[in-house]
Each structure stands twice: as structure tokens, then as C-alpha cells.
Amino acid sequence: MFRQWVHQVYATQDREIDCGQLFELLSGYVDLQVAGVDAAPWAPQIQVHLAQCAECNDLYQSLLEIARLEAGGTLPDSAQLLRELRQFAAPREEAQPEPVVVEAK
Ligand SMILES: [Zn+2]
Numbered sequence: 101m102f103r104q105w106v107h108q109v110y111a112t113q114d115r116e117i118d119c120g121q122l123f124e125l126l127s128g129y130v131d132l133q134v135a136g137v138d139a140a141p142w143a144p145q146i147q148v149h150l151a152q153c154a155e156c157n158d159l160y161q162s163l164l165e166i167a168r169l170e171a172g173g174t175l176p177d178s179a180q181l182l183r184e185l186r187q188f189a190a191p192r193e194e195a196q197p198e199p200v201v202v203e204a205k
Contacts (some may be wrong), residue, residue, distance in 0.1 A: 102132075103129070105128035105129075108124065108125055109125060109128075109142055109143045109145075109146075111191070112125070113143075113144070113145060115145065116145065116148065116149070117145050119148075119149075119153060119155070121155055121193055122146060122149045122150075122153070122156050123159070125143065125146055125157075125196050126146070126156075126159065126160060126163060127163065129143060129146055129160075129168045130160070130163045130164050131167065133164060133167075133202065134164070134167045134168055134171050138202065140202060147176070165177065179195075
């Protein structure tokens, strides 16, 4: 699983990736973060995309939060998930994407 992810990452390492490619890499990336692995050096292209793309950055933050809650044995209630889904569906203003801050857990 991890090996496969690393292969995927290496396959795209020298290129800029688009949102679809990022999405494919994101769950493995989030799993690593939750496991306490700093995946950033493995996947600079993910960092680059997250820094440039506010939508993917939001998705990443949400996935990370959900994965952490799962790892902690608690899941957000469905009302909260629905609220977050609505936020995704809502049109967003043009905003300067903030750099990704990876919190150590
Ligand atoms: Zn994107």
C-alpha cells in the first residue's frame, strides 16, 4: 500500500500535478501524516499543489481532520459532515492560498 503510493508519487515527481492526480495521492499522504510520518519530503509536488490550489487545500485539511478523528476512535457526527460538505459545495471567493502547515502530532 505504502510502496504503491510511493511509486505513484515518484511517477509524478518532476511534474506539476493537477487536481485529479492530487486527489489520487492525497489519501496515502493523509494516512502518513496521521501516522506521524512527515510525508512532505516524499512528495514535494503535493506541497506545491496544495500551496497553489485552495480547493485541494481545503479537501486536504478536511481529510486530515477526519482521518485524525478516525485514528482517535471518534468520528464527527453526520450533521457536522453535512456542514462541511456544504462548505465544499458553496462558491468560494478568490483567495490567496495559504502555505500548508503540517502540524506534528
Ligand atoms: Zn487542486
